[in-house]
Amino acid sequence: MESTKTFKTASIHQVPKDGSRLPLMEAFYTIQGEGGNTGTAAYFIRLGGCDVGCHWCDVKESWDAELHPLTTIEEIVEMASPFPGKTVVVTGGEPLLYNLNPLTSQLQENGIRTMIETSGAYPLSGYWDWVCLSPKKFKAPDASVYPFADELKVIIFNKSDFKWAEEHAARVGEHTKLYLQPEWSKANQLMPFIVEYVKSNPKWRVSLQTHKYMDIP
Numbered sequence: 001m002e003s004t005k006t007f008k009t010a011s012i013h014q015v016p017k018d019g020s021r022l023p024l025m026e027a028f029y030t031i032q033g034e035g036g037n038t039g040t041a042a043y044f045i046r047l048g049g050c051d052v053g054c055h056w057c058d059v060k061e062s063w064d065a066e067l068h069p070l071t072t073i074e075e076i077v078e079m080a081s082p083f084p085g086k087t088v089v090v091t092g093g094e095p096l097l098y099n100l101n102p103l104t105s106q107l108q109e110n111g112i113r114t115m116i117e118t119s120g121a122y123p124l125s126g127y128w129d130w131v132c133l134s135p136k137k138f139k140a141p142d143a144s145v146y147p148f149a150d151e152l153k154v155i156i157f158n159k160s161d162f163k164w165a166e167e168h169a170a171r172v173g174e175h176t177k178l179y180l181q182p183e184w185s186k187a188n189q190l191m192p193f194i195v196e197y198v199k200s201n202p203k204w205r206v207s208l209q210t211h212k213y214m215d216i217p
Ligand SMILES: C[S@@+](CC[C@H](N)C(=O)[O-])C[C@H]1O[C@@H](n2cnc3c(N)ncnc32)[C@H](O)[C@@H]1O
Pocket: 050, 056, 057, 058, 059, 091, 092, 093, 094, 095, 117, 118, 119, 120, 133, 134, 153, 155, 181, 182, 183, 184, 185, 209
């Protein structure tokens, strides 16, 4: 089964507020590499557009929404439907820039579980089976998003980030799974500190970007 697809459409656009078309950067069937669902098959839908500006972002090509073709949600759902994993991860870019209600309701109507990767910088839209909240210093999460987080995944870039991680952990629900994930370019250097932190603070778990070690998308 083909796992990637390229698109050709106009590039300058305004994303409609009704969520009927979304700027699609790429979509691919792979293994969820991070967080609580690591190791499970999922179809990733990567939407273009992000104004958070993390200097270590591993997908800066996503930031400019206008580079990514507006695609109807019918087309997106049709592309996702054949894959046996029956799970979609909506990511970006920052997917909460957009109204995700129509996309997620159509996915769920087609028997597909819906998961999101978000910084939480904007209020939640969409109907979700799993919410991964990954807060950022550069644009704090909207307060309304914390209660919906199934997992909190904090990126550790330097040692002061552990304290910052605890501030966010204090804001999520008691059933939210807590993950510390090393920033990729500093992972080797940071791992010993993350390991010691989790050993001393066992409410946290380690999350690695396992897809990068597996050399898959
Ligand atoms: C590219 S972001 C897109 C979704 C959303 N904008 C967000 O930040 O959650 C997907 C995930 O990758 C993480 N991530 C991005 N760059 C990373 C890096 N250099 N090292 C480790 N994790 C990274 C983010 O924190 C987020 O959990």
